[in-house]
Amino acid sequence: MNPILHLNKVFDNRIRLGIMSALMVNDEINFNDLKELLQITDGNLASHIKGLEDSGYIIVLKGFIGRKTNTTYKATDDGQRAFKQHLAALEQMINSTK
């Protein structure tokens, strides 16, 4: 089977890929940490988060630290599965051309 078919369009973007990578190894991450990690603007990050949220790969958790709002993001089971599949496809493609 052609592994290209397993590559996920949603992850065909460095920022969305970065957000998902970080959420695979952390339970939750907040907006500012993601921003620092990816070195991008608020608006840019927000739009990619929206994209991942619409695909059902991440969920948004709104909370408070003291009085300040603290929004964190978490990968859903669907998102984790999709990411693993994408990763496996990438690895397979590299191995098959070696």
Add this chain to the structure above:
Amino acid sequence: MNNEDVKQQEELRHIKQMMERSSRFISLSGLSGIAAGTCALVGAYFARHAIIKSDGAVLQNLDNDLYISSLNGSFSLSDLLNNKLVQIAALTFMASLVSSFVFTFLRSKTTNVSVWGSTSKRLFINLSVPLFVGGIFLVKLIQFGIVGLIAPGCLIFYGLALINASKYTLKEVRYLGYSQLLLGIINLWFIGKGLWFWAAGFGGLHIIYGLIMWLKYERQ
């Protein structure tokens, strides 16, 4: 290798990097290790002199006074702080903390990872818990006059703290932890030579570790 391949490998590298950067504090500088090690050696030198000059009385004072005061139930922090060796130890600790912070702070400017972000907080907590418990344990040892176990105790608790913390920072920290543990354990069979082991661990090992890390990651 074709373009597609390069793109995919680049993508995998990006994934790995994002996973590491989001879960580990990578700004820890090798120079911090060298600085802390140097402070430890200077501290050990002064401690050695204090012991020789007082003909061992400092150690005995630490031993007797505190033991007696603890029997009287009057053991207090000021008893402890009045001892010359304890003062040297406290100064050494603060100097190494400040100097190692400076280099890591400077490094954080190049890596673009803030010194007080979620990765550094996680590292700090995981390092602090074993150290804090060790600290209480060691104060109790001093209180009961078991001075010979202080140096091995420092090394063992510090080693455990490093191994625990290594999950949240550069993975090489784990080997520094194992080395400190090994020194601490060996020291248990050479009670009375504690200062030498202490200097080798907190001074020597820190400098060697720092140098290796600096050569590996930071030298341009």
